[in-house]
Amino acid sequence: MQSLIKYQPKSPLKYLSSYFGDRKKNLFKLVLLGAPGAGKGTQAKHLVSKYSLKHISPGNLLREEMNRNSPITAQIKDYVSKGQLVPDSIVIKLIENHIATIGDSNWLLDGFPRSESQAAALRASPDLFPTHIVELKVDQEAVVQRLGGRRFDPITGNTYHIIYDPPPPDIADRVVVRTDDREDVIRERFRVYAENKDLVDKVFNHSVVSINCEGQTIDEVSLQLDRVLSMPSTIHPSIIMPERNKKQ
Numbered sequence: 001m002q003s004l005i006k007y008q009p010k011s012p013l014k015y016l017s018s019y020f021g022d023r024k025k026n027l028f029k030l031v032l033l034g035a036p037g038a039g040k041g042t043q044a045k046h047l048v049s050k051y052s053l054k055h056i057s058p059g060n061l062l063r064e065e066m067n068r069n070s071p072i073t074a075q076i077k078d079y080v081s082k083g084q085l086v087p088d089s090i091v092i093k094l095i096e097n098h099i100a101t102i103g104d105s106n107w108l109l110d111g112f113p114r115s116e117s118q119a120a121a122l123r124a125s126p127d128l129f130p131t132h133i134v135e136l137k138v139d140q141e142a143v144v145q146r147l148g149g150r151r152f153d154p155i156t157g158n159t160y161h162i163i164y165d166p167p168p169p170d171i172a173d174r175v176v177v178r179t180d181d182r183e184d185v186i187r188e189r190f191r192v193y194a195e196n197k198d199l200v201d202k203v204f205n206h207s208v209v210s211i212n213c214e215g216q217t218i219d220e221v222s223l224q225l226d227r228v229l230s231m232p233s234t235i236h237p238s239i240i241m242p243e244r245n246k247k248q
Contacts, residue, residue, distance in 0.1 A: 027131065028053060028106040028229060031113070031122075033200070034136035035193045036186060037143035039213060039221065043136060044110055046222045051229065053108040061094045062086060092121045092128070099127055116199035123203055131233040134225060135197060135210045140190050142214055148183045151175035207235040 028051055034040040048055050065073055066080070072090060079086045091112075099107065109130070113119040122128050149162045153175050160167040160175060167175045179185060201208040211224045228234065 026232065027104060028108075029128075029130040029132070030106075030108045030229070031130045031133040032108055032110055032136070033133065033197060033208070034111070035138055035140075035143060035197075036180075036189050037147045038136040038138045039218070040111060040136060042218055043221060043225060044108060046218075047108055047225060047229075050226070051106055053106045054102050055108050055110060056095060056098060057110045058091050058095060058112045061098055062091070065094060088115075088118050088121050091118070092125060096125060096127050113200055114193075115196050116203060119200040119203035130235060132228060132231075133200075133204060133208045133235065134228055135208050136221070137210045137212050137214075139214050140187070143190060144183055144186050147181050147186050148177075150178070150181045152178050152181075204235060209234050 030047065030053065032040055032044060032047070044055060047053055062076060066076055072093070075090060076086055095109070095112070109128075113122050122130070145163070146161075149164070151160045151162060151167055152158075153160070153167065153171060155171075155174065158167075166172075180189075197208070209228050211221060211228070213221050216224075
């Protein structure tokens with residue numbers, strides 16, 4: 001009951017019906033999380049292909065909405081023009097509207113939620129409550145080496161790496177480090193991600209499944225993801241199974 005009050009599903013009966021109905025239909029509602037450089041894009045392609053998932057990117061939905069002419073479009077443009085973040089309520093609404101168009105389809109929500117408030121909003125929506133939340137876990141130092149070593153050629157648009165794929169000698173002087181690839185930026189993004197991921201995990205009663213990607217090939221990580229998805233669900237909402245206070 002405490003969780004029901006805290007997260008306030010918009011429609012408790014629809015919430016429960018959706019939860020049990022999705023599992024009965026063996027639907028996948030997958031949330032894929034990961035720090036910068038974790039390989040979400042690569043694994044998302046694997047999952048979309050193997051399980052016929054509809055790939056949902058909140059960033060893409062926002063960009064698409066900005067090209068339309070609607071009341072919500074005007075709101076989004078207003079926030080963007082002021083350099084402000086688009087409110088969670090608008091992002092959630094866009095995701096709900098998009099999911100309504102795909103019917104009973106498996107879907108993958110890429111890199112969302114990113115904060116405690118987004119996780120709470122996701123949890124409160126009967127249409128968005130996931131069956132699985134998976135984190136691709138990577139080591140910060142390894143990410144700094146991978147991303148920090150990237151170099152961009154502003155002439156050709158090609159990307160190189162000073163260790164794994166060095167630029168040819170004749171263009172070595174013109175390649176640059178993009179802002180997102182600076183070490184200080186990478187470490188800050190990693191810190192923010194780790195802090196918020198713990199809060200997201202807490203909202204979902206520590207149901208986030210972490211897969212350690214370090215030292216593993218792409219195929220090995222894909223195999224671990226397949227094992228997670230072999231389970232009907234990894235999440236049990238506490239309004240059905242409320243947490244009990246531990247006796248000291």
